[in-house]
Structures are given as C-alpha cells and as structure tokens.
Amino acid sequence: MHPEPAFPTLTKAADGLPQNGAVDAADADALATGIDELVEVTARVRAAVESVVSGRPSLAWLTVAVLLAEGHLLIEDVPGVGKTTLAKALARSVDCQVGRIQFTPDLLPSDLTGVNIFRAQTHEFEFRPGPVFNNIVIGDEINRASPKTQSALLECMEEGQTTVDGTSHRLPRPFIVVATQNPVEMEGTYPLPEAQRDRFTARLTVGYPDTAAELLMLDRQEALSPLAHLSPVTTGATVLRLAELVRHVHASPAVKQYVLDVVGATREHPALRLGASPRASLQLLKVAKASAAMDGREYVLPDDVQQLAVHVVAHRLILTTEARLAGTTTQGVVTQIVERTPVPAASPGRR
Structure with missing residues (x-):
C-alpha cells in the first residue's frame, strides 16, 4: 500500500476566478501541487486496472476519469469480454466499501435500497441498508431487472440518497455506480429507461481484445485470476479529495x-x-x-x-x-x- 499524500485545500472555486486568467499565487501553487499528486495517484489506479484488463488503456483512463468526476459508468457489450472484470478491478484498486448486485428479473427495489424490519424486542422498526450503501456499487447485468427495480437507482445516482418508507437516507461518499449491461437485442433484457441512461455519466464498450492482448490474458489467467493479486493503491478518502481538486480545474x-x-x-x-x-x-x-x-x-x-x-x-x-x-x-x-x-x-x- 502506497502512502497517501495530503492534498492542499484551495480557497477559491474555479468559476469565481477572474476571467482574464489571473489567479491568486497561493491558490495557483496549491492547484499545481495537487495536480502533480493527482497524476501520481491516478497513474497507480490505472496501472492496477490495466494489469487485469490488458491491452486497452483507454478503458482504464475513462473509468478513472468518471470516478474523479463523481459520476457513474455504464459498461455495455456482449457477454464474456470483461465488463464485470473491469468493474471489479476498479473496486479492488480503491480501499473503500464495495457492494455488488446481480440484477435478475425477480429482483425487488428493496433488495437494492434496503428495508425496515420490525424488532419485536424493542417494538420499533430498524432500517437494514441495502447494497447501494457502499462507495462503489457494481451492478452486474443491470438490464436484466425489471424497469421498476432499475428505477430504484434513480434517486441514488442523482441525489446521493435513497428514500425508504418516507425516510431519506444519505449514501456514503464517494459514491459511484459501475453497471454492466448486455446489448438489448439479447434474450432476457429490458431497455434502460431514458431517465436512467441520462444519469450515467459515460458509457463505454469493452470490445474484443486484439490477438496480443488476448494471448497475454491466456498467459496471466492460465493458473489464477489476476484479480486475486490486485491490492488497493489508494483510498476512498483520497478519491474524494481528488474529486474536490478536479472541480478547481x-x-x-x-x-x-x-x-x-x-x-x-x-x-x-x-x-x-x-x-x-x-x-x-x-x-x-x-x-x-x-x-x-x-x-x-x-x-x-x-x-x-x-x-x-x-x-x-x-x-x-x-x-x-x-x-x-x-x-x-x-x-x-x-x-x-x-x-x-x-x-x-x-x-x-x-x-
């Protein structure tokens, strides 16, 4: 585990800076220092992801960029090309809480958001949080669930909270949904509603690896999955500080x-x-x-x-x-x- 750098705090928002490009010298130095640290940390995360999804560096770049933008990522392609592996690689590269949801047609909204359980001993309801109460939420084959269940993520992705039985619960930060989906023409899929697609910051297509990358995959995974050796290279708290720094670009x-x-x-x-x-x-x-x-x-x-x-x-x-x-x-x-x-x-x- 690499030591985590302390990122400087900027005193001005980027949009509040003079339009002629002039900027307070202290803030400029703090931003430059922070950018240097950001480059170092994100390079480690990308290297960790690329060690699992080899031969396609652009995938790792976009994935980390969405993470820093505090957005959500939709990975779409045919089965077996590494969609879930990419999502898991990002999750294992960051030391934070990770939740995984396997979307199926019988999945209910409460299976995602959580449910209130009545405790006979106390005669009170106790909220049991669902898997969305994690920093990185992996939604596997999201378009295999019904539209009603898919829509349970709308409030989570846009407002960083979920409402159960009239009570709103804040989700942890950072919060990112990395969802995979199969092409809609495949059996057992439901098209994502327009409102939900709009909440995904970016969509990427993994695609088939070239011959060299696929040969490397065969060599690496002949005995053991590379995910088994992947260790965190940064923390969720650091990602949150980096995301704050990005706003000042x-x-x-x-x-x-x-x-x-x-x-x-x-x-x-x-x-x-x-x-x-x-x-x-x-x-x-x-x-x-x-x-x-x-x-x-x-x-x-x-x-x-x-x-x-x-x-x-x-x-x-x-x-x-x-x-x-x-x-x-x-x-x-x-x-x-x-x-x-x-x-x-x-x-x-x-x-």
Whole structure:
C-alpha cells in the first residue's frame, strides 16, 4: 500500500476566478501541487486496472476519469469480454466499501435500497441498508431487472440518497455506480429507461481484445485470476479529495461554449428524436476537467471535450425510426457533430 499524500485545500472555486486568467499565487501553487499528486495517484489506479484488463488503456483512463468526476459508468457489450472484470478491478484498486448486485428479473427495489424490519424486542422498526450503501456499487447485468427495480437507482445516482418508507437516507461518499449491461437485442433484457441512461455519466464498450492482448490474458489467467493479486493503491478518502481538486480545474468561457455547442447540436440533428439534456453538458465538462487533471493540466482543452463526447453524450440520444432503419448510430451522430462544430481559436490555461 502506497502512502497517501495530503492534498492542499484551495480557497477559491474555479468559476469565481477572474476571467482574464489571473489567479491568486497561493491558490495557483496549491492547484499545481495537487495536480502533480493527482497524476501520481491516478497513474497507480490505472496501472492496477490495466494489469487485469490488458491491452486497452483507454478503458482504464475513462473509468478513472468518471470516478474523479463523481459520476457513474455504464459498461455495455456482449457477454464474456470483461465488463464485470473491469468493474471489479476498479473496486479492488480503491480501499473503500464495495457492494455488488446481480440484477435478475425477480429482483425487488428493496433488495437494492434496503428495508425496515420490525424488532419485536424493542417494538420499533430498524432500517437494514441495502447494497447501494457502499462507495462503489457494481451492478452486474443491470438490464436484466425489471424497469421498476432499475428505477430504484434513480434517486441514488442523482441525489446521493435513497428514500425508504418516507425516510431519506444519505449514501456514503464517494459514491459511484459501475453497471454492466448486455446489448438489448439479447434474450432476457429490458431497455434502460431514458431517465436512467441520462444519469450515467459515460458509457463505454469493452470490445474484443486484439490477438496480443488476448494471448497475454491466456498467459496471466492460465493458473489464477489476476484479480486475486490486485491490492488497493489508494483510498476512498483520497478519491474524494481528488474529486474536490478536479472541480478547481479551469475551463475558459470559450471551452464552456464549445461544450454547449456540441451538446446543443444534438437537439437539432435530423437523425435524432431526443437530444442530450443539460445534465449531459454538466457531466461532459466535469469529465473533461478530470481528464485534463489526469494529463497534468490545470485547464481544459477542446481536445478533452472531443475525446470524451461520444462516451458521455451518445448513450443519452434516441434515433428517429428512419435513421435507425438506415443503420445510423448515436455514436456516429456525435462523431459527426464533433467534426462539424467549430473549435475555439484559443483556449489558454491560467497564468
């Protein structure tokens, strides 16, 4: 276990800084020091994840970026490509409370959130928390449960709390749901409601590994699962401090407008019946800040937005019937929008 660094506390929020880039020298030094520590810690987490899911570093990068943005991750692909392994690798890399839920058609909402149990000895009800009362919640095959059960996560993911029998209970922080799902055309699946898809910060597709990565997997897992040797490289408290630091990464007005232009274009695209929500704009900027910090920068570039747009926006969109029949995909639509949206001429960092 590596020693955990003490992260500095900033005294000003990023949006409260002067627009000309001027910043208090003490805050600038604290942010720079914090970014250095963030790069070191996240590199350890990514290395731990990549030791299990080899040959696909972009998966680890996006997973850690969503973690720092205090978001939720949806991993979608066919069975057997490592969706659950990726989720477990992240959970084992962070020393915090982890809960796992195997979604099935007979799962009830109370199986997720918890239930009040009557104690005859005290003549009182006692709340028994469910698996959502953990820092990292792994939802395996989330779209095999009924829509009623899936919707039990809506309040948890958006408000960080759950309500049982009229009483609200706060969830621990950090709180991240890492859910896996099979393609909707497979047997025994229910499509996720639009409201729930919108609460997932990003969606990634694992995909099949290339030949070299699959050969490495065969060598590593011939005798023992690599998850068995994976040890925590950071703590939940450190992740929470890092997430607070990410909020102070600077996004210029031009970059914010670029985010709005990309997201806004989905609401007018002829191939889409439903465009991205304002929540998509907020989460795209948050993940872009996290990605910039992981890259060692104190400011966001349009490149950060471009690289993340498909992962953050595409799963929120709904195609028109004509576009779907023509073979159009939401990923393709977002890629087209990014290519056509003018990039800000200059996006300077802080001075």
